Amino acid sequence: MTFRVQVRVIPRPGLLDPQGQAVEHALGSLGFAGVGSVRVGKAIELSIDAASADEARAAARAMCDRLLANPVTEDYAIEVEA
Amino acid sequence: MTFRVQVRVIPRPGLLDPQGQAVEHALGSLGFAGVGSVRVGKAIELSIDAASADEARAAARAMCDRLLANPVTEDYAIEVEA
Amino acid sequence: MSARVAVVRFPGSNCEDETLAAVERAGAAGVLLDYRATSLDGADAVLLPGGFSYGDYLRSGAIARFAPVMDAVRAHADAGGVVIGICNGFQIACEAGLLPGALLRNAQQRFTSRPVDVRIERADTVCTTRFTVGDVIRIPVAHGEGRYVADADTLDRLEGDGLVVMRYVQEDGADAPHNPNGSARDIAGICNAAGNVVGFMPHPERLADAVLGSDAGHRIFTSLVDRLGAAVSA
Amino acid sequence: MTAVVHAEAFPGERPVTDAVVREHKLNELEYTAIERLLGRTPTLTELGIFSALWSEHCSYKHTKPVLRRFPTEGPQVVQGPGENAGVLRLPDGWAVAFKIESHNHPSAVEPYQGAATGVGGILRDVFTMGARPVAVLNSLRLGPLDDPRNRYLFAGIVKGVGDYGNCMGVPTLGGEVSFSSCYSGNPLVNAMAVGILRETDLATARAHGVGNVLLTVGASTGRDGIHGASFASEDLTAESEKRRPQVQVGDPFTEKLLLEASLELITSGQIVAIQDMGAAGLTSSSAEMAARGGVGVELDTSLVPTREPGMTPYEIMLSESQERMLVVAEPHQVERIQAICRKWELDATPVGRVTDDGIFRVIHDGRTVAAIPGAELVDGCPMYAPPAEESPKARQRRSLVPVKAAPDLHLVLEQLLDAPTIASKRWVFEQYDSTVRAGSAILPGGDAGVLRVPGTRFGVAMTVDCNARHVLLDPYEGGKGAVAEAARNIACTGARPLGITDCLNFGNPQVPAIFHQFVEACRGIAEACIAFDTPVTGGNVSLYNQNPDGAIDPTPTIGMVGLIDNITLAVPSHFRHEGDAILLLGTPKGHLGGSAYWAEVLDCVGGPPPPVDLAAERGLQETLIAAAASGLLMSAHDLSEGGLAVALGECCIGGPWATTTFGCDVELGQHADQLTDEQWLFGEEGARAVVSCSPQHVAELQRLAASHAIPCHYLGLVAAPDGEMRVRRRERVYAWPVRRLRKLHLDAIPRRMAADTTVIAGS
Ligand SMILES: Nc1ncnc2c1ncn2[C@@H]1O[C@H](COP(=O)(O)OP(=O)(O)O)[C@@H](O)[C@H]1O
């Protein structure tokens, strides 16, 4: 089966995120109120052939650990769609 | 109330995504089989003060239309967490 | 016999020609090494040059670190051999775990191409012996992802163990920010604990020939050649 | 008349109706010509092919007769107009290939990708010639920065230009940026590339050899940019917005591999011809290569590697997917070619062959979907000679004078240095790698970029220039002036101008007032090129740069290259030593018509622009070149917008990264008595440069200038670092603290861009 997988890779908490700050500032100056804690990272969409959703998730995790995220600076989250 | 909002901004279908191609190729040469249709975009996390989840979503949509996504080249998806 | 320095060309590298020229001007034999190579072809030192390996897609250096040649580079470094990463090469070295930390997008979110003033903080690494600690040289940077980050412990260890090799400094009269990218503690370059792996963002190879008005970067390469010469003749 | 050659519709294709013809922007005359040529109704695929090749962009149907008047010959010309780039001879068997091209319409729609793919396209034009790209330049025109849309476009365009060239490892060595409300909604993005080659490695785009194979090399073909060429050949309206082609996305990484593979293919001698797939993609590259060689071609679109399933021959022929090349080779070389491409991780796919019947034929799954007489396809578009007549409004403009009162002249200089068009462009070029390849001798921020030819002592100087306000006010003088300014910039570095490429950006040619601008500007360019012995080696025409609010100011951008024999003698623009003498070469005339002073400070775009004295310009060039070659000059800077005051200010302010500035002490008293202070300081007549030299060289410099009939006025001395710029005229003294001027000049653009809310643009 083919699963559509969504990966989010986000700068680790505590790490300065100047891009997030810039976006937050820009949203403020466009008049959006009540916006905070903006973080900007990468969204990666991919299809994975796997026997089950769990297997697809495990594969995605392995991909994040090896390539998609840098453990020094980034955390990741994975969502598997049917 | 403060809602945590996740925005995914992804290159529109049909548009060349060289970054997605490079990642797909790299995953293949790392030995991950059965991976396809990789697209790489931006993940943006933010907190929004709003009266309801729907209101937070509407605000996020306005932010995407005005700043976070480029309507010519990108689609976006919004998830609101409690 | 002159020392052999391999300059690796990854797909998307674009500073290999001038890096080879700088190495040869300093008196070593330069060898262009394809990223598919499985050995270093007898080289005494490896230089990972600047450029946009694999387009810098995903993160700069993230894909290049898996190139076939990197096994040989890692083995060389583990055995105490000299590995120097310049700009993209520094990014690759960090991604490959040869050096601690990471290089993120410049704080101002824009690519920055300009001369910077860097102070040499260590005069005993493989490429700085011809300097005196405190020397300031003006050489170019050109990068979009040069903001050095590491966790506080790592930064403290780098400082404590004297592993910061170059730092951005402000010269009198300069009116551009001295730190071109927001690097932690103004770090421009570091080395590993053993001192055999060095990485930095500025490009000494671009200003290593007096014909262009300055050869401020030349001593990086003569230092390297001195060091290799000593090793080769020992 | 050739016999009717059959072609059939591709299954599912729409029939060709009047509405479909109109949608393809072919008028009745053109469509009739097509039917006559074919002897039948075209298939949709054929109609698409005609609409691309007969678009303004590919056919030059309004401009060809005018362009023919350009001088194109000279002993230095290796390759004139007609190939992908022009080529000029350098010493010792070397040559320089260069070309400029516009990417205006795509950049208006998607600034980042539009600008990036503009750079990608012009780089391909240069390496297709067998030249290694060694520099890029860019000429940008935008609406004022107080409008957030213009800031968005500016930020995206600059990032796009930078990201592409940076990734390719090609330094950006020059360019220009100017701002005027006529470019709001119509930004101009002109990119120029410069390459170096051995003359013996010159490649051509001429297909020949019946039975030879056509191969596509590089990226696969997607649905991007279908009809880009015809899109670029109409006004930008709400309706055209809807027909806007799918945005082309640039992939500089693939282009870098394509560059290396192409150069290796060319120098290996394995190929017959090579051409990039630019505007109108596979259609124009294959049809033009065939027409140049006088042969036919047959393409099988079902063999073309595609990115998306189900693409029709129509889509494949018209796709403008980037980073693709078309190669012609003998059949036995195909494997060798594929091996070279594999080395660079690229595919090379046979997709067609050279035929002997002169027909441009497209087949798909065994079905002939297009069969068109090839020569007529490329050269048979009806040509137009539109009426040209200057509008009364344009004539009126020339007699305007400012109504606003002149402010204090101290303030005028400050306002000019703070005007984005005149201000330092450091914010722009610091985003461009200018030092990669370690050959840059003079970096952006001076008059022209100068690059060493690797392994030699000589260098190539390069610049792009155009004062569009002068062209607006008087297209003929403005056209001459653009070439003169480019040549002055080149000569200030000590280099000799060799030749030009031009990018002619205008409005709708069917409007007589606009076609008048075009014809007159070209006449001026041609005259100047003859006077300077700088032939036109190629270029690009971009018309229809207008929206419902009006047309752009006519903007014929001139890209020029020059040769400096000894790179170590290249002259920078800024003062370098306290105590050096400052001299003005040329005659001050106090011409304020068309000046930046009137436009930026007194809100008056009017008056006649300065008449261009070609003989004086030539004399000034010779003086500068000879003085540099004898090592007399410490600095040289040409006078252009803002006149003497701005030029002196810039000399004092120093380069973009200077750690010191210099003061100066200048006395205008004894010269040009009849001029007012205002005229002296801000007049804009050409043929002038401010130079500095060590005091013991003053007499020699004056002799040298006199031998070229150029006046050389001693003005004063370079003063202490970080002091004042002092200008004395009779009893009056003007003084400006130079650090303050520097700050104004450097901060003008970043200050306006700080309000930028477009942080995500293109990232
Ligand atoms: N403004 C011009 N001046 C001189 N030659 C020109 C001009 N515009 C185009 N040409 C010549 O016409 C030919 C076709 O140019 P063009 O269509 O721009 O090339 P491309 O196929 O690269 O888009 C080229 O050889 C070019 O040099």
Ligand SMILES: [Mg+2]
């Ligand atoms: Mg071309």
